[in-house]
Amino acid sequence: MEKTSEDRLRDQRDYVLRTVEERGVRLIRLWFTDVLGRHKSVAISPAELETVLEEGLQFDGSAIDGFSRIQESDVLARPDAATFELLPWADPDEPSGTIFCDITNLDGTPFAGDPRQVLRRNVERARAAGFEMFCAPEVEFFYFADSDTTSAPVPLDQASYFDLTTADVASDLRKQTLHMLEALSIPVEYSFHEDSPSQHEIDLQYTDALAMADSIMTLRLAVKKIAMDRGVYATFMPKPLNGVQGSGMHTHLSLFRDGANAFHDPDAEDGLSQTARAFIAGLLHHAREITAVTNQLVNSYKRINEGYEAPRYVSWARNNRSALVRVPIPKPGKVDSTRIEYRAVDPACNPYLAFSVLLAAGLHGVEEDLELGPEARVNLYDLSRVEQRDLGVDGLPANLSEALDEMEESTLVRDALGDHIFEWFLRNKRAEWSEYQRQVTPFELETYLPNW
């Protein structure tokens, strides 16, 4: 017997209610995300759960970044019952559940300031065109001794890429984190020690864009929480240390249509379909406009400008890690894993908004059937600016201000985010930039004070 979507919704709610009852859950955390991508939580008791599942939880959103509006500020948090999980780190005597929420207006329409609703809308658009986007991010982060900001952060180790260090607190932490993530329905593909001291990477297994954005929110919380329990500090700040590479969130993307990988074409010499080529072309075409969203902090650009694994130039290549879009070669017989990797994103982004603009930019390329330029076969870092220009290679914005200028001109980003978030984001980020511009940095003190 086919289930209707109403049956399905009722079943999901029953599932949550019964599980809460059977497992003696004492607290249910309603999770959502502000415009800047910070995790928000409201806890309710099991007694309130049934009503909240049916009607949502009304609250005043005016104190939440990007939620405030001029007239009225009350909104509803509507739990997405499909996302219900028991929190694996809760005290066994006090089981807790978590559930992601969509934010709506009181009349039930999607609230324009809710990033999750923005991604939902973009995913729906892609579905209308017959596509489902799958994402698999590689999340990098650092462990530090503490979060003291008066001096440079202290790494826990001096190990490097793939190093296996015995009695390493950090690998212990990472192992514990992996177990926690698996318990939270977030399968991990790989995890290892990255290049920089105390830098780690967790590669998540692909899933659809909305579930992945939820997973990234959960991952950031889990990584920080487990570190904190062990008396250390985990950070997703893109570039916390001078002179070593920062933390990125290279994101693998693929489109599926009718259950088949739309990026794969068995007849193409390189296995890449025209859809894939046009999607990449769309990403490159809009890359400068979407960078403010994929790299939203002043600090994000310190990572991009440092180079290493971070792309500085708008280009694509099969196996050239300086490119913005890399096309990994799938293993023989694994055509379903045909995908592209967008390398600018950093882990301090709002994943809902970042996936929204990536999807919108790529889809625009597909809709317009944009022509993909030639692959970058040389290391672009080695070229002079003139040579780059001759190759038609643009740089990514050099700082947040430039990125915001590009974004402000972009109808694509405005469309993808909606007016409310688009304008709020620009205002908020302009203020951040202007504040930063007035700061005297350690660099200036060290360089100028002795000499002038």
Add this chain to the structure above:
Amino acid sequence: MSWNVRADWRGGDPAHTMDPLLVFPDPPPPELAQCLDLDGWAWKSVADPDAAMSEEPDEGWAGAIVVADTDPEGAFALCRRLRKVEMPLTPLLLLVGGGQLADLELRDDLFDDFCLTPVRPAELQARIEHLFYRTGRGTRPELVEYGPLALNPETYQAAVDGEPLDLTYMEYELLKFLAAHPGKVFTRETLLSRVWGYDYYGGARTVDVHIRRLRAKLGEEHAGLIHTVRSVGYRFGQSRWGVQASGPAR
């Protein structure tokens, strides 16, 4: 009294077993018995209202099929006993001869649907299915068990070796479906349509994602309960034919 037990899972919701249907008279017309057996229904025939009470299973009758064309008096008496009570038995399918249609007048409360004799097996089957759908009866959830795994569809809880599993709704639904059909190989497409239903857009990849999550939650020791059958799909538990047709679970 005839007695027949359903041999296997079948029909709409696979995680549900059924109590027997009450069938009147005893013995029932051979073509009806054959038809019920072929379709895999459990049934028990009774000769009169008293037998219907004394033979009633602990969990109650799943429903009733009353043949009225040979003994209309006895048939309607039985219907009254089953229906004119505080908790009327439902669904009740009445089988009547073409000349008896007038007998149905003013007796609407005694049955849920009727069917003309001689019965066409396909019609009978369709009517029983539809009655159960409408009345929501006959689908009493029971424990689904396989090796160390136990699922209770009534409480939505699953456990391995007695330890509760923390699952999301879709993980639970997928596991329930698989565990209810041990040894059977399902393609990703079948799992998508049977477990996710029509309102789901994502492709077959979604199935792989959830299988991967389920295996992680089952833990290393039990992840092998779900086998990957190369270039086909997935199978829960051992193959029906006792042959290891596929490689190790991945």
